[in-house]
Amino acid sequence: MSFKILISGAAGFIGSSLADDLLDKNFSVMGIDNFDPFYSREIKENNISDALKHKSFTFREGDIRDMEFLDRCFADFRPDIVIHLAAKAGVRPSIKDPASYYSVNVNGTLNMLEAMRKNSTGRMLFASSSSVYGNNKKIPFAESDNVDFPVSPYAASKKAGELLCHTYHHLFNMDIFCLRFFTVYGPRQRPDLAINKFTRAMLSDEPITLFGDGSSSRDYTHISDIVHGIEKAMAYLRGFDIFNLGESNSVSLKELVTLLEGSTGKKADIKYLPMQDGDVLRTFADISRAKNVLGYSPVININDGIRKYVEWVRIKAGISTGNEVAVKRLAK
Numbered sequence: 001m002s003f004k005i006l007i008s009g010a011a012g013f014i015g016s017s018l019a020d021d022l023l024d025k026n027f028s029v030m031g032i033d034n035f036d037p038f039y040s041r042e043i044k045e046n047n048i049s050d051a052l053k054h055k056s057f058t059f060r061e062g063d064i065r066d067m068e069f070l071d072r073c074f075a076d077f078r079p080d081i082v083i084h085l086a087a088k089a090g091v092r093p094s095i096k097d098p099a100s101y102y103s104v105n106v107n108g109t110l111n112m113l114e115a116m117r118k119n120s121t122g123r124m125l126f127a128s129s130s131s132v133y134g135n136n137k138k139i140p141f142a143e144s145d146n147v148d149f150p151v152s153p154y155a156a157s158k159k160a161g162e163l164l165c166h167t168y169h170h171l172f173n174m175d176i177f178c179l180r181f182f183t184v185y186g187p188r189q190r191p192d193l194a195i196n197k198f199t200r201a202m203l204s205d206e207p208i209t210l211f212g213d214g215s216s217s218r219d220y221t222h223i224s225d226i227v228h229g230i231e232k233a234m235a236y237l238r239g240f241d242i243f244n245l246g247e248s249n250s251v252s253l254k255e256l257v258t259l260l261e262g263s264t265g266k267k268a269d270i271k272y273l274p275m276q277d278g279d280v281l282r283t284f285a286d287i288s289r290a291k292n293v294l295g296y297s298p299v300i301n302i303n304d305g306i307r308k309y310v311e312w313v314r315i316k317a318g319i320s321t322g323n324e325v326a327v328k329r330l331a332k
Contacts, residue, residue, distance in 0.1 A: 002028040002056065005234075006079035006121075008064055008112065009033055009086035013188045014127070014181070014226060016047035018083065019057065021227050028056045030077040034063040036104075038089065039191050047188055064108035067115070074119035081234060082124045084112050087157075090192060091131060091278040094154035105157035106164070113168045123175045125233050126165050130182040130219065130246065130283040131155035139250075140219075140286040143180070143242045152278035162242065169240035177233050182246030182285045186223030186305065187312045194253070195220070195306070198260050198268070199313050207269040214254035216275070217282040219246040222300035232294040246285025247298050259303060263310035 005022055009015040010031025019029050031048060035041045051057045058077065062069035064086050087105045088094070094101040109126070116124060132147040132155055150156040165176045185195045198208045229245040251259075257268050290296035300308075 002026060003081075004028045004030070004077060004079045005081050005083060006030045006032070006073065006077060007083045007085060009084075009127075010051075010059065011035060011044035011048045012085065013047070013190050014184060014223065015085045016044075016051065017186075017188060017223050018085075018227050018230055019048065019051045021231070023051060023054045023056055026056070030058045030060065030073060030079065032060045032062055032064070032073055033086065035061065036088065038093070043191065064111055065103060067111050070111055070115040071118065074115050074121060078119070079121055080123065081237065082112065082116060082121060083127075083230065083234075084109065084124055085127045087127065089154075089190065091152045091154045092276055094152050094157070095278050098153035101153050101157050102160075105154070106160045109161040109164055113164060113174075116174065117168065117172055122173065123237050124165065124177075125230060125237065126161060126176060126178045128162055128178045128180045128242070129155065129158045130180055130244070130285065131280065132159045132162070132180065133280070133283065135280050139282070140248060140284040141244065142286040143244060143289055151280060154278070166240055175238050176240050177237055178242045179230065179233060180242065180244045180285075181226060182219040182221045182244065182283055184221050184223055184226050186309055188223070189309070194256070195260075195309065198257065199264065199310055202260055202264045202266040202268055203313065203317065203319065205266065205269075207271050208257070209271050209273055210253050210257070211273050211279060212253070212275040213272070214257070215252055216279065217250040217252040217255075217284070219248065219250050219283045219285045220256070220302050220305070221245065221247045221285075221298065222305040225298035225300055228298070229290060229294065229296045232290075232296050236294050241293070243290040243294060243296070244285040244287050245290060245296065246283070246287055247300075247302065248285050248287045249302060250282055250284040251302055256306075259306045260310070263307045
């Protein structure tokens with residue numbers, strides 16, 4: 001009998017990429033997703049189109065706030081591990097609608113933990129976020145840093161999720177790792193994120209918007225390295241712990257635009273606006289703990305990652321790159 005993995009948020013960027021990789025490695029996967037309208041259902045359906053063809057993949061459409069739905073999924077599938085990725089995403093939208101972010105990210109996580117408890121599933125990987133570090137002055141960010149000062153409802157909801165995970169570990173002896181993802185990019189990246197928006201705008205000769213003076217920076221992490229980190233965490237999952245999954249290299253917005261200009265062959269038409277509420281000045285992961293404990297070792301640097309991503313976008317848009325065969329293989 002194959003090892004059974006339940007992935008919440010399976011039609012999203014990270015969830016679908018992880019599902020494809022696990023299926024290639026002969027795991028049995030159930031994906032659940034509610035197709036939240038934050039972005040197009042068509043994009044998400046395309047994300048899981050390959051997985052749906054796989055005999056070891058089961059998909060259920062439903063909401064993690066629906067306890068009866070979760071109970072049915074657990075009773076039918078009996079997962080060995082839950083990889084809980086489902087969440088309302090985005091820092092700025094969470095300021096406009098904090099109630100829905102708490103409903104999904106906090107109450108939904110509580111429901112998932114309760115479903116695990118009731119159905120005797122004792123192992124979870126929880127998708128947290130670098131946003132929990134807020135505007136931490138200490139660089140790079142380490143798991144031992146104080147994270148009591150979030151600057152957006154989204155960040156606070158992810159910290160709350162981590163606390164719930166620890167509570168269920170303490171009360172019910174569940175094995176749970178909280179994985180703090182740092183700005184994930186690559187094929188299937190959400191359309192609202194900077195690399196996706198900038199690439200498509202520049203290829204279409206449209207202007208891009210930078211918030212602030214371009215000096216804010218992010219630890220951009222390629223999706224293949226995040227999938228690698230999740231699978232390493234699966235292999236070592238016992239007790240409760242928190243791990244950063246990043247590239248451990250902070251790149252400014254201006255540097256990112258320069259990299260995109262080089263890969264697209266286009267000069268960016270930049271429009272500047274003030275920094276937005278909820279945005280942090282920088283993220284930068286200390287990944288020494290993930291390296292030492294999990295054997296996590298990111299391999300895609302930002303230069304190669306951006307080049308591959310731009311080539312992938314060109315192929316999706318039907319723009320010739322001269323290297324389609326290699327890029328299709330890399331971007332699958």
